Amino acid sequence: MTLLVEQERNDALLAWYRVERRSFPWRGESDPYKVLVSEVMLQQTQASRVIPFYERFTARFPSAADLASADLKDVLALWTGLGYNSRALRLRETARIVTRDGWPTTPVGLVELPGIGPYTAAAVASFAFGEQVATVDTNLRRVLSRWHGESLSGPTLHSVAADDLGHPAADWNQAMMDLGATRCLPRNPDCTRCPVAQWCVGPDSYRPPTPQGRFEGSARQLRGAVVRSLVGGEATGREIAGHTGFPVKDVERALADLSDEGLVSDDGTGTYRIAE
DNA sequence: TTCCGGATCA
DNA sequence: TGATCAGGAA
Numbered sequence: 683m684t685l686l687v688e689q690e691r692n693d694a695l696l697a698w699y700r701v702e703r704r705s706f707p708w709r710g711e712s713d714p715y716k717v718l719v720s721e722v723m724l725q726q727t728q729a730s731r732v733i734p735f736y737e738r739f740t741a742r743f744p745s746a747a748d749l750a751s752a753d754l755k756d757v758l759a760l761w762t763g764l765g766y767n768s769r770a771l772r773l774r775e776t777a778r779i780v781t782r783d784g785w786p787t788t789p790v791g792l793v794e795l796p797g798i799g800p801y802t803a804a805a806v807a808s809f810a811f812g813e814q815v816a817t818v819d820t821n822l823r824r825v826l827s828r829w830h831g832e833s834l835s836g837p838t839l840h841s842v843a844a845d846d847l848g849h850p851a852a853d854w855n856q857a858m859m860d861l862g863a864t865r866c867l868p869r870n871p872d873c874t875r876c877p878v879a880q881w882c883v884g885p886d887s888y889r890p891p892t893p894q895g896r897f898e899g900s901a902r903q904l905r906g907a908v909v910r911s912l913v914g915g916e917a918t919g920r921e922i923a924g925h926t927g928f929p930v931k932d933v934e935r936a937l938a939d940l941s942d943e944g945l946v947s948d949d950g951t952g953t954y955r956i957a958e
Numbered sequence: 959t960t961c962c963g964g965a966t967c968a
Numbered sequence: 969t970g971a972t973c974a975g976g977a978a
Contacts, residue, residue: 724974731965731973765963769976799976819974859974868972869968893971897964906963943962 691829691881692848698877699857704729704864707736709856714785714810715746715777721805722773722797723764729863735764749777754945755956758913767909771945772797787811800840808852816843817855821862824888828866831883901936904928908936909956912946916955 703709706729708720719739723732739760743749749757754771761770775796786792788811792803800818807813816822818840826842827834834842848854865876871885897903907926911917919937923930937954940946947957 721974726963726973726975728966728973763964765965766975768962772976797976801975805974817974820972821974855974863974890971892959895961896970900961900963902961902963909963 687881688846688848691878692846692854694877694881695857695861696848696853699853699860702860702864703856704860707733712810714806715749715780716740717806717810718776718798718802719743719773721802722769725769725802726766727764732764735760746777747781749774750781753956754958755913758909758945758956762910762913765906767906767945768943769797771943788813789815805855808855812850812852814847814849814851816840816847816851817859818843819859820891821859821866822855824868825858825862825866827888828871828885829878829882831887833887833889901932904932905936905940908933908940909945912954912956916953918952918954922954 706720708716711717711720720732720736723735723739742760743752743757752774754774757770757774758767761767776798779795786794787807789800789803789807792798792806793800798806804813804815804817808815808817822843823834823839826839826846829846830842848857861876861878865872866885868888868890873879873882873885876882904926907928908922911922911926919934920930922928922937923933926933937946937948941948941954941957944957946954948954
């Protein structure tokens, strides 16, 4: 791929983005705390669903210091419905660290924080600190795989993303995610309305990730119900089983796991509550 | 590789 | 019903 082609493709992408970009409350945000809140909420969660959670959460906890000193129960009360509750616990841990030590501004520094992996580190670095790095998420993986005609993953994917990166990176990243979410769809890509179709091999090379197991009847469903119950107030395993309808044995198992993970605490008498 | 939530949409 | 989702950690 010649440099000229990459330039023309990125020019067309960014021109499209200026007109067709989606509007979100975190778009254009440069406060690293608010960027981080949005990015953690967006992990494995559709952007449209995050909007009301982001608005409520940032209103209640406007700064990292506010979140750092919050009770986990209050945090989870605003998280319930988003899913993956450990994200909230790790987000508060990171808030405590940056309140004490300040913010790393590079991906290498950010990725050391709890709950921040390669994607979120790149996102905060790009959107809050202006670092010229690619935010390699599921959208970029799909779009880049189709551009180049091979299913990209791992180090190869990141290398290709760095090569193709346009500038400013914050705009390019968000343009790529918008393209993936509104044109370059997993199942029904709308190539006729794609601004960069003439520089793209085509949609066939993309391979979807391995699908998740059933949610109904899963441990995840049970765990979610247990946390939701304890956000409402402390309770015994039997009580939780009673009003969630899950077997006591399974509830006890979930409580033990959630305790190990730091989401739940046990006073030793069989009564459980959200950890502090 | 597998597990971690749960709402949305085809 | 199933697929998808601005991923991360063990």
